[in-house]
Amino acid sequence: MNPAIEFKNVTKAFVKKDGDVQTILDNVSFSIPAGKTTVIAGGSGQGKSVTLKLILGLMRVDSGRIMVQGNDVTGVRGKGLESLRTQFGVLFQGSALFDSLTVFENVALPLRERTKKNEAEIRAQVLSSLSQFELDGHEEKYPAQLSGGMQKRVGLARAMQLKPAIMLFDEPTTGLDPVMSLEIYHLFARTQAEFGFTSVIVSHDIPKIFNLADRVTILNGGKMDVFSSPEEIQWSEEPHIQEFVKTTMGDIYQSDLVEK
Amino acid sequence: MKSNLVGNLGNTGLYILTDLGKMTLFLLKALRGVFRRPFRFRELLRQMHFIGVGSLAVIFFTAASTGMVLGLQGYYSLNKFGADGMLGSAVSLTLIMELGPVLTALMVAGRAGSAMCAELGIMRISEQIDALDCMAVDPFRYLITPKFLATLICVPLLTVMFDVVGIAGGYIAGVSLMDVNPGSYVEGMRTSVTNHDIQLGVIKSFVFALLVVWICTGRGYFVQEIRGAGFGAESVSRVTTQAVVFSSISVLIFDYLLTAVFL
Numbered sequence: 001m002n003p004a005i006e007f008k009n010v011t012k013a014f015v016k017k018d019g020d021v022q023t024i025l026d027n028v029s030f031s032i033p034a035g036k037t038t039v040i041a042g043g044s045g046q047g048k049s050v051t052l053k054l055i056l057g058l059m060r061v062d063s064g065r066i067m068v069q070g071n072d073v074t075g076v077r078g079k080g081l082e083s084l085r086t087q088f089g090v091l092f093q094g095s096a097l098f099d100s101l102t103v104f105e106n107v108a109l110p111l112r113e114r115t116k117k118n119e120a121e122i123r124a125q126v127l128s129s130l131s132q133f134e135l136d137g138h139e140e141k142y143p144a145q146l147s148g149g150m151q152k153r154v155g156l157a158r159a160m161q162l163k164p165a166i167m168l169f170d171e172p173t174t175g176l177d178p179v180m181s182l183e184i185y186h187l188f189a190r191t192q193a194e195f196g197f198t199s200v201i202v203s204h205d206i207p208k209i210f211n212l213a214d215r216v217t218i219l220n221g222g223k224m225d226v227f228s229s230p231e232e233i234q235w236s237e238e239p240h241i242q243e244f245v246k247t248t249m250g251d252i253y254q255s256d257l258v259e260k
Numbered sequence: 261m262k263s264n265l266v267g268n269l270g271n272t273g274l275y276i277l278t279d280l281g282k283m284t285l286f287l288l289k290a291l292r293g294v295f296r297r298p299f300r301f302r303e304l305l306r307q308m309h310f311i312g313v314g315s316l317a318v319i320f321f322t323a324a325s326t327g328m329v330l331g332l333q334g335y336y337s338l339n340k341f342g343a344d345g346m347l348g349s350a351v352s353l354t355l356i357m358e359l360g361p362v363l364t365a366l367m368v369a370g371r372a373g374s375a376m377c378a379e380l381g382i383m384r385i386s387e388q389i390d391a392l393d394c395m396a397v398d399p400f401r402y403l404i405t406p407k408f409l410a411t412l413i414c415v416p417l418l419t420v421m422f423d424v425v426g427i428a429g430g431y432i433a434g435v436s437l438m439d440v441n442p443g444s445y446v447e448g449m450r451t452s453v454t455n456h457d458i459q460l461g462v463i464k465s466f467v468f469a470l471l472v473v474w475i476c477t478g479r480g481y482f483v484q485e486i487r488g489a490g491f492g493a494e495s496v497s498r499v500t501t502q503a504v505v506f507s508s509i510s511v512l513i514f515d516y517l518l519t520a521v522f523l
Contacts, residue, residue, distance in 0.1 A: 056394055085396040096391035099382075113298075113397045162395075 002070035003031035004166050004198035005055055007224075010064035012050060024050050026222030027064070034069075037192065037199040037212050041244075042219030048202040051219070052168050055200075056088060057081050069165065086114065089159030089197070093171040095151040097143040103130070103154050104139035110161045125161070133157045133187070149180040156191065167192070169201040173209075181205060185212055218244055275487055282485070286404075286478045293405030296398060300406050307410030311372040315418055318367050323422040326359055327351065327429025334430070335438045347440050348448035351430035352423075356453060356461045357523075360423040362515050365468035368415055369507045373476035376407055377503040380480030381496035389481070404481070408473050415469030416462055423461070460522045467514055472507045479503035 007030050013023040024047035032038045040048050053059040054066060057076060065074045073084050097106050104126055111122045130139055133153045143151055152172060159167065169188070173181035189212055192199050203209045210216060216227045220240050227233045234245055334350045380403065383389050392399045427449065434440040479486065479499045486502070489495040 058390060058393060082396040085394055088394060090391070090394040092387045092391060094386055096387040098388055098391075099386075110395045110397070113402070114395065 002034070003067075004034040004069060005032040005200070006067040007031070007051075007054075008065040008067065010054065010066060011062045012047070012054060012059070013062055023222045025054075025061075025219075025224070028222070028224045029064075030217060030224050030226050032198065032200055033215065034198050035196055036214035037201065038215045038217065039209050039213040040200065040202045040217050040219065041204060041209075043204075043244075046219040047222070048204075048219055049170060052090075052170055052200070052202055055168065056090065057084060086162060087165045089162070089164035089167045091152065091155045091159050091167070091169045091172050093174050095143070095155035097151060097154055097158070099143055102140050102142055103135065103146070106143070106154060107158045107161060110158065114162060129157045129160065148175050149184060152176070152184050153187065156187065160191065160195065163195065164197060166198045166200065169199070169203070171203055171205075172201065173203065173205045178208075181208060185209065188212065220244070279482075279486075282482060283474070283478050286481060287474055289400045290404045290408045290474070290477070293398065293401040294409065296401040296405075300402065303402075303406040304409055307406045308414055310375075311368065311407075311410050312414035312417065315368055315371055315414070316421070318371055319364060319418050319422050320425055322363055322367055323355075323360075323425035324429040326363060327355065327426030327431075328433040330354060330359075330426070331430035331433025332438070335434050335440060344434075344438070344440050345444035346448050347430070347434045348427075348445035348450075349452035350448075351434070352427050352449040352453050353457060355423050355426040355430075357457050357464075358515070358519075360419050360426060361461050361464035361468055362511060364415060364419040364422045364465065365472055365511045366508055368411070368418065368469070369472045369476065369504050369511070372411070373472045373507055374500050374504050376473070377476040377480035377500045378496055380404075380477055381483040381499055384481060384483050385492060385496065399481075404477050407477055408470075411469045411473035412466065415472070416465040419461065419465035456522075460518070463522065464515065464518050467518060468511045471510045471514060475507040475510060476503045479506070 007025075007028055010025050010028050011023065012025040013021050015021055040051060042048050050059060054061055055068070057073065061074060065072055067073065068084060068087065073080075076084055098109070101109065107126045107129060108122050111117055111125060115122075117125070127139070130136060133156060135150065135153055135157065138146065138150065138154075143154070146154065172188070173184055176184060185208060188199065188201075199212075201209060201212065213229075216229070216233060218225045218227070218233070218241065225236070225238065225241060227236070233241060236242065236245075330351045331347065334347050335344055338344045338346055338350065380389070383403070389399050389403070392402055431442075431445055435442045435445055479502060480496075483489060483495050483499045486495070486499055489498050489502075
């Protein structure tokens with residue numbers, strides 16, 4: 001079975017304002033297995049969001065290749081890019097809901113723009129989705145009238161409308177309190193179990209997010225370390241991984257996960 | 261020191277060239293959006309309401325005051341030579357060929373252009389435009405093209421309204437307040453304004469509309485890529501100011517160029 005996404009020797013660098021070159025991904029190769037949840041972790045500015053943007057074709061690689069569902073999508077443009085993006089659903093850090101549209105209109109947007117369904121079919125599908133994500137009665141509200149957690153649920157409902165094969169989550173619990181974050185993670189797990197999509201989660205919400213992960217990758221200094229389980233990270237002898245464990249997991253990791 | 265200066269000049273030159281290239285592609289994609297389906301007719305009407313109907317009051321007051329000032333100033337100057345009968349001609353030609361298109365474009369840039377720039381800037385920094393891209397929805401067809409079309413339709417119509425109200429304002433100031441002969445005001449206007457003058461005014465209003473909507477939407481769309489704009493809300497406010505200033509200056513420069521070419 002082809003991996004859902006595969007990076008082959010991908011390099012991406014940026015030129016800073018002072019003229020220095022910062023290599024975000026340095027000849028990185030890794031794969032994201034289909035139907036599983038992969039967490040991409042790492043410190044600020046290590047290239048987590050850049051990795052997502054490269055997958056979506058919002059940025060171009062400097063060298064290397066990116067494969068999605070077995071197809072080379074490096075440098076794809078026009079209709080090919082549109083076709084690539086229909087395979088993805090994305091939940092953005094700030095939900096990226098359209099401020100001037102109601103909850104209903106936000107969720108209906110991909111159906112109105114990307115399908116030939118009539119208004120009655122769209123209405124039925126959207127109301128069913130809103131119900132599934134516990135948003136009944138909120139369809140006429142605007143995003144500004146919703147709590148952070150509800151905005152995430154609307155974002156997820158919108159992303160699911162075209163039944164994507166791969167869901168990308170960019171820092172999905174930023175700005176949420178710990179209780180709401182856990183609730184959102186449970187929602188992800190339930191949704192994935194129901195729809196069976198491949199899930200890629202970029203997050204620094206550690207260690208909570210690791211409970212969802214089938215595979216964890218840690219970005220550091222342009223390199224990517226891949227672990228088959230969260231537990232494996234703890235036993236890594238790499239100094240930068242040990243430092244990562246120490247600074248991001250600390251006592252919580254020790255008490256929550258190791259004792260399980 | 262010297263090489264630093266050369267390096268900075270080179271960097272600035274490259275930045276300007278890149279920016280011009282991006283803005284040119286932006287214009288082409290916005291115009292291509294007209295031919296892409298589904299066409300957002302309802303959004304076009306909404307934008308026309310915002311840009312056209314929403315600007316009626318400001319255009320009316322600007323036109324009325326400009327026409328009345330022209331009437332008084334024109335009378336003051338022409339009367340010195342005993343030529344106050346030419347007031348209708350002077351007011352109408354000035355408004356139709358010059359002040360109507362220019363002031364309408366400046367008012368639309370200040371009122372609607374700034375709003376379009378800020379709206380797109382906020383959509384960009386809150387990832388709403390990225391969300392459209394990720395849903396495989398062309399942001400140009402969805403967001404930019406309706407704004408382009410609405411501006412290109414509304415600005416010439418607003419300019420015509422500006423001309424009519426301004427000429428009426430000149431009539432009130434000249435005829436009602438300064439006792440200029442009403443017949444000579446109307447006849448002077450009728451005999452001196454030619455089709456060529458009206459065409460020049462219309463051409464100018466189309467070009468100015470394109471400049472205003474192009475610069476204002478383009479700056480908002482590229483808000484995160486503009487050098488020195490900063491980040492977040494601050495970047496949107498700075499870029500909005502920049503968009504209004506750039507579009508206003510462009511209108512004035514192109515006003516001279518078009519006058520020199522067509523007159």
